[in-house]
Amino acid sequence: MELFGFGPHLMVDGYDANPAKLRDAELVRRILDELPEEMEMTKVLPPFVYSYGPDGEDGVTGVVIIAESHIAIHTFPKKRFLSVDIFSCKAFDMAKALKKLAEVFEIGRYETYMIHRGKEFPKDPELAKKIVLGEREYLEARVS
16 A cells, blocks of 8 residues: 555646637536546535637637546647646556547647655554644644
């Protein structure tokens, strides 16, 4: 059993994507709506999506809050570029997420970055409780 580590954070930079798809706020909303379930994550709220410029000409930004953290998509149609963050407190199938994003947005090439967030975050609840209580005591002492 892994005792430490909060979870994986996958960052995707997609290049040479289809500009029409990058302008499509409804497509971004649909992907954010579907991806959590496909990644076996739990959607907490419906996706929030915002278009910039007329008909998303300047891009679309969307985020969905999941119980495990969040998924965000930012598009830049004029540059044929998008960035995606998938941050979760549990492991997920990164290849599956990449495949879906590449197909849906017709990404020509992409770069990925994956980091493990909170490497020292304890998975043991009792240890986590001690750390949090210790930090609170420290902060309260500084404020007093």
